[in-house]
Amino acid sequence: MLNRLQAPIIKDATEFDLKLKAYDKYVLDNGVEVYAVNAGTQEVLSLELVFSAGNWFEQQNNIAAATNYLIKNGTKSKTAFQLNEHFDYYGSHLSRGCYNETANIVLHCIDRHFATHLPVIAEMITDAIYPQHELDIYKQNMQQRLTVNLKKCDFVAGRLIDEYVFGKDHPYGVYSNKEDYDALQQEQLQDYYKKYYTEGKCIIFAAGLLPANFQQELNRTIGQLPLNQKEIPTILHPVTPAVEKKYRIANDPNGVQGAIRLAQPFPNRHHPDFQPVQVLNTLFGGFFGSRLMSNIREDKGYTYGIHSYILNHISTTAWMVSTEAGRDVSEATITEIYNEMKDLREELVDEEELQLVKNYLIGTILGDLDGPFHIIGRWKNLILNGLDEQYFYKSVNIIKNISAKELQELANKYLHPEKFYELVVV
Template sequence: MSVLDRSRIPPAGPPPRVTLPHIERRSLASGLTLLVVEKRELPVVDVALVTRSGAHADPPALAGRAHLAADLLDEGTETRSALQIAEEADLLGATLHARATWDDTEVGLHVLTPRLGPALELLIDVALHPAYADEEVERKRKERLAAILQEQDEPRVVASNEFARVVYGAAHPFGAPIGGTAGSVRALDRTELVRFRAARQRPRNAYMVVVGDVDADEVVRAIEPMLADWQDADVPADEVPAQGPPAPTTIHVVDRPGAPQSELRVGHSGPSRGAPDYFPLLVLNTIFGGAFTSRLNSRLREEKGFTYGAGSSFAFRRHGGPFVASSAVFTGASAEAVGIVLHEMQRIREERVSEDELERAKSYLSLGLPRRLETTADVLRIVSEQELHGLGDRYYDEYVERVRAVSAEDVLDAAQRRFDPAHAAVVVAGDHGAIAKPLEALGVGAVVRKPWPTDTDSNRTAS
């Protein structure tokens, strides 16, 4: 009889081979691509109609346009009021949502299989025939302006918004919050929202994913008549402007006198989801700040006791996105914490990660994949991701193998190409009077004070 050694963590088992269910791909008469995955364990279905136009298409002066346009989709159509939409969804036992990201706009639902037909009709009406009634636009616009005002009391939001402004600047859509600024939201009206949706909500700029207890042929027969009046047309290119050369590291302090803690953001622009070194970057970030056992969390939380948690992430959008390390630390630790983040960025560029770190990171990623495929909604997200980024229908079949293939040399190469601590944007939302001199003593770059945002100066979209 073997004795369990409780002083040692048991080794993780081998990662299971994960294969996505078969994806049935159909081209509808309208030009829409339909992706159907039959998953028959339970009598439920998840559906999403996704348009490949998101907040990346918003110029800074109209920041928040995609967000507001999506937020209004279930607030009334040409034939249904907001109340009727809510009552009908309730009677069907369906959950309906509409949302915009930086990359896309999605209208989705979850419903029992026997009620899929009327639920699809409701979803398509919401997605294709929004009323954008003046009174609803004004109500939602006021809600967003109130939310922006409330966000000025949230240091984490203030720090993240300032970080985006510093990294991307005034001319780039990513330099403004996805929900817009007070000035840009005030500039939005029904005419602009209708123009935005009408120009981009076209069959060949969209796709539909259906996952659950369904038959692909039956889905096609049900949905084709519902899309008969959906006309195709050319869609604006919505090119995202290129960034200029990165600036030397500068520390931007958004001043809140008396703040007991500081919100930290350190990073720069990063690659798109389609980057060829995506898998080395996944492993790199997991080691650096993407897991509880990461270097950042170990240094700032476990070793120093500065914070409850620290982490990092690559946004991996269609058109690139930020890499950011973040944490909230008590005021007196602000400068040392910034120094640790920059030091760890440089260290991982200079030294190969240990085999133990590498193996833990790869196991973390590999063993976590099955958890991302448990429900119909989970499978829908994976299938939609593959389609949105042009990854191919069987991309995730090789996910574990490609993670396991990443070497320490691959991680070092990715860090040297993608981490640039000498040209990092550093944002600290906290008490300038208490932290400016320690930050200057780091010697990593100039320290610039910026005022805490107020409603009077929130018209700016970037600085």
């Protein structure tokens, strides 16, 4: 019988033995690789088709994003309304997204409707027509959205800091202007679509309670498309960071807040420091109990929230600090950020704080392993970055065993004010 007078034993999260559930892999007739996690208790599934079709491959700004967005806005036999109504009728959801290296089409549905949706998705991949009136609406909407966003200091800061770190012509640093939308032409989208979708490179990630005929239905439809039949040429984009490190931009004369960004270039996941720096970043500004939060929000009251993070890029990346503070305390906020860097360089973190950070990180991973959708998301991140399950277990091991001395050495290697681009937009 449970003794309610006796408190249960409390274990640190670092004592847990984490396991990443394996995926099933198979290859369709056209060479498309499928990674699937068949698990869960609800009769739902997700299917994500990831194409090598991000803005990394475009020759003109906004072509990749427009092509991805309008892929759902009309085929040879269906209008945009009919496509949307098809998925809505079954209570399903089909989204699409465009990123730096990749673009995707994502289906969430009840498992028994899966086979009904596949022919429609296949039709979108081979028969999208990019109607001129849909393109005109897209251009108008995006220009209006841009006009509104450019009044926001936080939006402007996000654009500019990427340009400073990576260069204005790099896919990670380029940003949209009104003229870019005016320049979009129907033929350009159709050409990009044919090259990077219809005849492009595709990988599929699936999760949930998958039907017994899942592989057969996928092969019967997506497996017969002309995907993965042509080699996608390798495109190199050199990083050309700005020479100047400090910027102050006036954007809104009536604004009461300043958008602050500090960033430095940082290696990608294949660098040996990437995983241990994740621990240091969490301590510095990666969660609500971080040094930056405790000082700048809780103690000084300069901001509602401040965060540091490593950007989720594949080729190369950056270490970023981001916040909005009162206009009159923006400079003081930057001073305090540098003070926290100095403390991490000069003083060892105590064991209690280090254990808190470790427990937080392990707890975050535990959350990422809860349910098939989270698990396939973890696998997707590994696979697209050319990594395997050993990277996952190495990361867990580093979190559990990294020492205060190792964190101090990393802080002395990376956390120096002169390494950071510094931007305030007011």
